[in-house]
Amino acid sequence: MARYFTDEHEWIDVEGDTATVGITDYAQGQLGDIVFVELPEVGSVIDKGKDAAVVESVKAASDVYAPISGEIMETNEALEDDPALVNTSPEEDGWFFKMTIGDKGELEGLMDDKAYKSFCDSL
Amino acid sequence: MSEDHEIEETETGTLPLDAWHRGKGGRMVEFAGYWMPIQYEGIVAEHEWTRTNAGLFDVSHMGQLMVTGEKAAEELEKLLPGAISTLKPGRVRYSLLLSEEGGILDDLMVTNATPWIEGDEEAGTEGHWGEPAYYVVVNGAMKWDDIAHLREFLDDEVTLTHMDEHALVALQGPNAATALNRVMRGVPEQLVFMQSMEFQFGEWPLRITRAGYTGEDGFEISVPAEYAEALCDRLCAEIEVRPAGLGARDSLRLEAGLPLYGHDMTDAVDPVSADLAFALTKKRRETGGWMGFEAVSAVLESGPKERRVGLAIEGRMPAREGAEIFAGERRVGRVTSGGFSPTLGRPIAMGYVATEHAAEGTELEIAVRNKRLPAKVVSLPFVPHNYYRGS
Numbered sequence: 360m361a362r363y364f365t366d367e368h369e370w371i372d373v374e375g376d377t378a379t380v381g382i383t384d385y386a387q388g389q390l391g392d393i394v395f396v397e398l399p400e401v402g403s404v405i406d407k408g409k410d411a412a413v414v415e416s417v418k419a420a421s422d423v424y425a426p427i428s429g430e431i432m433e434t435n436e437a438l439e440d441d442p443a444l445v446n447t448s449p450e451e452d453g454w455f456f457k458m459t460i461g462d463k464g465e466l467e468g469l470m471d472d473k474a475y476k477s478f479c480d481s482l
Numbered sequence: 483m484s485e486d487h488e489i490e491e492t493e494t495g496t497l498p499l500d501a502w503h504r505g506k507g508g509r510m511v512e513f514a515g516y517w518m519p520i521q522y523e524g525i526v527a528e529h530e531w532t533r534t535n536a537g538l539f540d541v542s543h544m545g546q547l548m549v550t551g552e553k554a555a556e557e558l559e560k561l562l563p564g565a566i567s568t569l570k571p572g573r574v575r576y577s578l579l580l581s582e583e584g585g586i587l588d589d590l591m592v593t594n595a596t597p598w599i600e601g602d603e604e605a606g607t608e609g610h611w612g613e614p615a616y617y618v619v620v621n622g623a624m625k626w627d628d629i630a631h632l633r634e635f636l637d638d639e640v641t642l643t644h645m646d647e648h649a650l651v652a653l654q655g656p657n658a659a660t661a662l663n664r665v666m667r668g669v670p671e672q673l674v675f676m677q678s679m680e681f682q683f684g685e686w687p688l689r690i691t692r693a694g695y696t697g698e699d700g701f702e703i704s705v706p707a708e709y710a711e712a713l714c715d716r717l718c719a720e721i722e723v724r725p726a727g728l729g730a731r732d733s734l735r736l737e738a739g740l741p742l743y744g745h746d747m748t749d750a751v752d753p754v755s756a757d758l759a760f761a762l763t764k765k766r767r768e769t770g771g772w773m774g775f776e777a778v779s780a781v782l783e784s785g786p787k788e789r790r791v792g793l794a795i796e797g798r799m800p801a802r803e804g805a806e807i808f809a810g811e812r813r814v815g816r817v818t819s820g821g822f823s824p825t826l827g828r829p830i831a832m833g834y835v836a837t838e839h840a841a842e843g844t845e846l847e848i849a850v851r852n853k854r855l856p857a858k859v860v861s862l863p864f865v866p867h868n869y870y871r872g873s
Contacts, residue, residue, distance in 0.1 A: 391521060391524055391525050391526075391729070392524055392525055392526040392527075392824075394798065394800065394822040394829075395798045395799050395800060395822070395829075397799060397851070413851070415799065415800050415822070416525075417525045417526060417529075417729060417733055417821055417822050417824065418520075418525060418729050418732070418733075418821065419802070420800070420802060439798075442798070
């Protein structure tokens, strides 16, 4: 399994033709206490860069964009009852959704762990 | 009026406690033209700490003004709809600056800060009240406009001083009095809600006011800038006190149903619609003589077309400022402040709703993105106030 990162602070775990998407620890730290996550409809098809989810912190709402194009297969129902999972376990239990990978070429140009770390350090 | 040089705000300013916040791990954001801490350990943690213990907020961005002169009260009464001339020394009143059209230019707190001059037996003088002085605290984002407005309309015999070398901190929470009493013994018991006093703390001349913007008991302390850090260190050394940022201040005041200027009231809204008619002193509603009187009287007469209300929202999704409010298909209002209530564990909002839909218990819907959230008009505050009004 390979993990990729975007400059919008999302992580993408790729396993075969499926990608699991969430936001990074850096992102949750910036957003602060998360009180609600609006997830996409299962079955919806979203293009890369389009709105996929909304994260509501106490203070504000932030959009999460689809890191790649594909169809939403599953969303993390645990976030409905416990949105703070995004704060406590952003890169594991606090995942957002699983999607098909429409175009593997879109994974090119995403960052690996090391590149993402130095990207965050540069901010 | 004393003349000050014009100040044009261009760069983000730093306030006396800037380094103190950074040292405490405060996350600094630009607010009202200054770098201010939005949070330290986290908004919800600071919010809950303030509701159960005591949070220390830096509000030095706010404008601290002193209006002095024999005619100070009557001059202020030309601009404020509240009774100032009957405000006793040491008493505080919430008031508004209004335009001729009745719009709210800002909201403020005014304190009768007239000093008591001790008698001198040798000189054969008796104790007496000194020159009338009114301490006025206005919103940070509006202070330059407010100063210009006051300079334009106050008589030349009145002096307006911008106390820009003072910091202002707010100690807020059910344990604020306990903590303050340990630092400044005997001070809390001398004040109840909406009272204010000067206090000489060693060499530091402080003004301490029992008021705030969280709905909790608490104190606002005006301190010369050079002593602000040491004061905050003294207060934060108490086990009940932790620093709290602008984020918690906003969620606390929303729960307390307290409107925020520029959001829940603007110059396009009159005090009656804003549900702030309590700031229009009864007698002065009849006598007039204040800017905006005619326009506001007309609204009092006819009733407001819309009203600021509290909205309890079903579910967990918050509705934010700007969200439209519907009764069926008809748009009947808009949200002006909205967020998540840490105390209640659910979203809450304030907004303006057409009067016919503003009655408590009215079921409405708020449009958020592609959803309609069921909401109900509720009385404010969302979380009961906990002011100390004496035992």
